[in-house]
Amino acid sequence: MILVVLALIVWAAGWTLNAWLARGRHAATRRVRIAVPAIFGATLIVMWELIVRGLDVPGVILPPPSAIAVAFATQGEILRADLVQTFVKGALSGYAIGAVAAFAFAILADRYAFLRRGLLPVGNFMAALPIVGTAPILVMWFGFDWQSKAAVVVVMVFFPILVNTVAGLADTQAMQRDLMRTYGASYLQTLWKLRLPAALPFIFNGLKISTTLALVGAIVAEFFGSPTLGMGFRISTSVGQLALDMVWAEIVVAALAGSAFYGIIALIEGRATFWHAARRR
Secondary structure (H helix, E strand, O other): OHHHHHHHHHHHHHHHHHHHHHHOOOOOOHHHHHHHHHHHHHHHHHHHHHHHHHOOOOOOOOOOHHHHHHHHHHOHHHHHHHHHHHHHHHHHHHHHHHHHHHHHHHHHHHHOHHHHHHHHHHHHHHHOOOHHHHHHHHHHHHOOOHHHHHHHHHHHHHHHHHHHHHHHHOOOOHHHHHHHHHOOOOHHHHHHHHHHHHHHHHHHHHHHHHHHHHHHHHHHHHOOOOOOOOHHHHHHHHHHOOOHHHHHHHHHHHHHHHHHHHHHHHHHHHHHOOOOHHHOO
């Protein structure tokens, strides 16, 4: 019980420190913006450790962060191999194929109205399909290796990117399009010099949404069949072995990989859309 009380003290201290930083005169500085979420996360981890040990929670229900850290350190080779299989081979390859295909179809849908009217309702329908229903079908079609996981990822990322890109291409004002026609610009010139730059925030919005969908899709697809490798395979087998520390270690790896992927896309967006009103200070 002493550890539980100590956890409450840690929470109060973290809360007080973050409240002081957030309302101080340096609240808008870069260091404070980084320190506040870092302190919040560290507070949660310390509380997790203290409460689990203080209440004697069994490791098969919820392991303490220290046990997860031990599994993370001792099973590094397995975690690295699983990351390559799921994230690099499955998620990234499917993300790249889906993004390129979605962008190409968005250009066609923008050029031909009948495609836009036909594709977008289909896109909304496909986006509503549960992955647990489509993943086993694609695994049976493309086999148990990373190709089937990439196919699942393509299905998951294609329509969010398509819908956002089509919406972005239609975002320009009529006066701007009329001005381009006045200058005698062709469709391709208008697309390249006006509509694509205006659509970039929408395109990157779809790309950022799809970063998390890609990794989730690849992991879930591995539940329905994979070689003896991959995050989804490891999570399902570790749950069967009651090795919850390994399950949480895989979750940590997936969270870090997904956050890094999202951050890279957001960084590219900042470089490519520096001119946008949302980026101005």
